[in-house]
Amino acid sequence: MVSTALTDLWFGFGVALEPHNLMWCFVGVLVGNMVGVLPGMGPLATISILLPLTFGIPPVGAILMLSGVFYGAQYGGAICSILLNLPCHPPHAVTCLDGFPLTKQGRGGAALGITVISSFVGASWGITEMIFLAPVLVTVALKFGPAEICSLMLLGLLAGSTLARGSPLKGVAMTVCGLLIGIVGSDIETGTPRFTFGIPNLFDGVEIVALALGLFGIAEFMKSVNQLSEVDTKYTKVTFKDLRPTKDELRRSWPAMFRGTLVGSLCALIPGTGPTIASFIAYATEKKISKTPEKFGTGMIEGVASPEASTHSSVQGDFIPTMSLGIPGDAVMALILGALMIQGIVPGPQLISEHPDIFWGLVASFWIGNIMLVVLNVPMIGLWVKLLAIPYKYLYPSALFFVCIGVYSTNNDMFQVGETIIIGLVGYLLLLLDFHPAPILLGFVLGPRFEENFRRAMLISRGDSLVFIDIKNHPISAFFVFLAVLLIVVQIYVRLRKPKALVDELKMNAETNAIAQAEP
Amino acid sequence: MFQTLLHKRDFYAGGLMALLGAGVALDSSTYDVGSLTHMGPGMFPLMLGVVLTFIGILIFGTSLVTPLGEDEHILPRQKEWRGWFCILAGPVLFIIFGHFFGMAPATFMCVFVSALGDRTATLKGSALLGLIITVPGCLLFSYVLKLPFPLFRWGI
Numbered sequence: 105m106v107s108t109a110l111t112d113l114w115f116g117f118g119v120a121l122e123p124h125n126l127m128w129c130f131v132g133v134l135v136g137n138m139v140g141v142l143p144g145m146g147p148l149a150t151i152s153i154l155l156p157l158t159f160g161i162p163p164v165g166a167i168l169m170l171s172g173v174f175y176g177a178q179y180g181g182a183i184c185s186i187l188l189n190l191p192c193h194p195p196h197a198v199t200c201l202d203g204f205p206l207t208k209q210g211r212g213g214a215a216l217g218i219t220v221i222s223s224f225v226g227a228s229w230g231i232t233e234m235i236f237l238a239p240v241l242v243t244v245a246l247k248f249g250p251a252e253i254c255s256l257m258l259l260g261l262l263a264g265s266t267l268a269r270g271s272p273l274k275g276v277a278m279t280v281c282g283l284l285i286g287i288v289g290s291d292i293e294t295g296t297p298r299f300t301f302g303i304p305n306l307f308d309g310v311e312i313v314a315l316a317l318g319l320f321g322i323a324e325f326m327k328s329v330n331q332l333s334e335v336d337t338k339y340t341k342v343t344f345k346d347l348r349p350t351k352d353e354l355r356r357s358w359p360a361m362f363r364g365t366l367v368g369s370l371c372a373l374i375p376g377t378g379p380t381i382a383s384f385i386a387y388a389t390e391k392k393i394s395k396t397p398e399k400f401g402t403g404m405i406e407g408v409a410s411p412e413a414s415t416h417s418s419v420q421g422d423f424i425p426t427m428s429l430g431i432p433g434d435a436v437m438a439l440i441l442g443a444l445m446i447q448g449i450v451p452g453p454q455l456i457s458e459h460p461d462i463f464w465g466l467v468a469s470f471w472i473g474n475i476m477l478v479v480l481n482v483p484m485i486g487l488w489v490k491l492l493a494i495p496y497k498y499l500y501p502s503a504l505f506f507v508c509i510g511v512y513s514t515n516n517d518m519f520q521v522g523e524t525i526i527i528g529l530v531g532y533l534l535l536l537l538d539f540h541p542a543p544i545l546l547g548f549v550l551g552p553r554f555e556e557n558f559r560r561a562m563l564i565s566r567g568d569s570l571v572f573i574d575i576k577n578h579p580i581s582a583f584f585v586f587l588a589v590l591l592i593v594v595q596i597y598v599r600l601r602k603p604k605a606l607v608d609e610l611k612m613n614a615e616t617n618a619i620a621q622a623e624p
Numbered sequence: 625m626f627q628t629l630l631h632k633r634d635f636y637a638g639g640l641m642a643l644l645g646a647g648v649a650l651d652s653s654t655y656d657v658g659s660l661t662h663m664g665p666g667m668f669p670l671m672l673g674v675v676l677t678f679i680g681i682l683i684f685g686t687s688l689v690t691p692l693g694e695d696e697h698i699l700p701r702q703k704e705w706r707g708w709f710c711i712l713a714g715p716v717l718f719i720i721f722g723h724f725f726g727m728a729p730a731t732f733m734c735v736f737v738s739a740l741g742d743r744t745a746t747l748k749g750s751a752l753l754g755l756i757i758t759v760p761g762c763l764l765f766s767y768v769l770k771l772p773f774p775l776f777r778w779g780i
Contacts, residue, residue, distance in 0.1 A: 157769070293665070294664070496742075501734075504734060504735070562663060
């Protein structure tokens with residue numbers, strides 16, 4: 105099995121190293137890194153804005169580019185949080201805690217250097233995990249019938265919505281809203297138009313680009329306008345030479361990096377626990393086992409190395425369920441899956457055997473892309489740092505133009521632009537009511553397949569709704585339902601009892617938010 | 625009791641979801657619901673509508689038992705009416721100008737008007753930003769990506 109995996113990986117390198125694929129990967133990493141550095145632009149907004157540009161590219165190139173954008177933006181976000189104390193992207197919120205004090209002590213360059221190393225270590229481990237785990241998952245998943253797929257999706261949706269930020273109940277509400285938005289359009293079996301309000305443009309359903317750009321573009325801009333004051337760039341003079349950590353810093357970082365990687369890969373295995381949770385747990389672990397826990401928050405290099413490694417290993421791990429089962433763990437993965445679907449590729453366990461070039465090319469491109477990131481960031485750090493100084497008041501109008509033209513270009517239809525405006529307004533209202541709109545995308549992408557499999561499962565079982573928990577004939581499905589119920593029970597228990605770990609995490613969350621607001 | 629309830633964010637959040645769910649459930653029953661074996665187009669939305677109503681009521685219920693939080697204002701303390709209006713007006717103008725005058729004027733208006741949403745923005749600065757974005761933006765989309773959207777047009 106190891107040898108087949110290695111042969112496949114070899115094949116993947118062949119695909120990823122084809123000149124045009126290499127170029128798209130490079131473009132993705134470059135643009136992702138560039139936009140990710142800009143304060144106020146996270147990976148979700150970046151990927152949604154660039155999504156329309158990939159329609160004209162062949163599927164392999166498109167997917168390599170979008171994933172490049174994703175981890176490029178991840179890395180760019182780290183620069184932003186270490187040098188400016190701005191957690192533009194939630195997984196990096198903990199990095200601020202020790203990264204920014206290091207910057208104040210003049211060791212910001214070293215913190216960035218450590219980030220480069222730890223993200224590479226974390227990502228490499230995540231990729232290795234993907235190479236060996238995904239084919240195993242696929243062999244299991246290929247045996248799934250509609251009932252199993254349905255229960256698995258239910259588990260994925262519940263995990264994705266309740267383990268994300270904010271109240272779990274509200275997360276579930278958003279997922280259901282996403283499923284409902286996925287229903288808009290003609291019914292797959294009968295062709296009856298549903299929830300289209302008689303508008304013919306809606307018969308094909310809501311455009312994923314319009315939804316993503318409304319929620320993560322327009323709504324996000326409305327939230328941030330006039331909120332981000334001009335950034336303080338007095339600490340941001342970092343040059344190539346500063347990136348080198350001292351021997352002592354390196355010695356302290358190595359074990360932290362490996363611990364972070366381990367935490368991240370474990371988190372990636374649990375559906376729904378994305379990079380944010382992984383980074384928080386990694387930081388907490390590091391603080392707990394440290395001999396000097398009181399020094400955390402004053403510039404401990406371990407507090408940068410561990411969460412960064414953890415984030416990146418869990419980011420790569422998130423691709424496993426997305427690519428092998430067709431079930432995304434969070435909104436970013438849902439977007440990438442959506443991009444695949446736009447290219448006419450059906451996600452699911454058959455993806456690896458039907459489109460080996462996409463899967464193995466993607467795996468290989470992760471490595472190539474991560475090496476590119478190191479190469480891009482080490483000599484060009486001065487340029488990235490200059491980008492930090494671009495004020496938000498110039499950024500968001502330019503981004504709005506890309507939003508408009510991007511949505512228009514998907515169908516050459518102005519109606520979609522109007523759709524985006526309305527979705528953006530509604531998204532902002534939801535944000536004001538403390539709903540996090542990310543699970544909407546998850547529900548939207550999975551919705552149509554969920555309904556289809558649900559109908560099929562009920563048809564096969566002749567209307568017996570107990571088919572999902574039938575231990576004798578569908579043990580796997582029953583197991584998934586059991587996990588879903590367990591998830592809910594644990595959540596209720598945790599909310600009612602409020603154990604120490606959760607309280608600590610909430611406190612830390614509040615702290616990082618407070619810092620971010622107090623010293624912009 | 626009722627007075628404090630009216631100040632709670634979750635009171636409105638839960639209410640909104642419950643209403644939305646009920647609306648969906650009612651509307652989906654106008655489609656063919658079918659039976660469990662042969663589900664019609666209305667069955668799945670009906671189930672989702674019921675679930676959403678239920679969740680909305682639960683959120684509503686939690687607002688009854690939790691104490692009043694520190695910041696329960698729905699609108700942020702600083703009302704950014706100008707910013708909100710300009711951000712929404714930008715894309716609206718993009719549609720109108722794009723429909724009647726073409727890509728270049730649409731781009732300019734979109735960037736110009738949305739840039740005015742910042743509190744420190746000036747007319748001159750925003751117009752300059754509009755021009756700076758319009759020229760390379762139109763070159764990129766019109767010549768490089770060959771988007772079928774004329775740079776200038778009149779009417780229709």
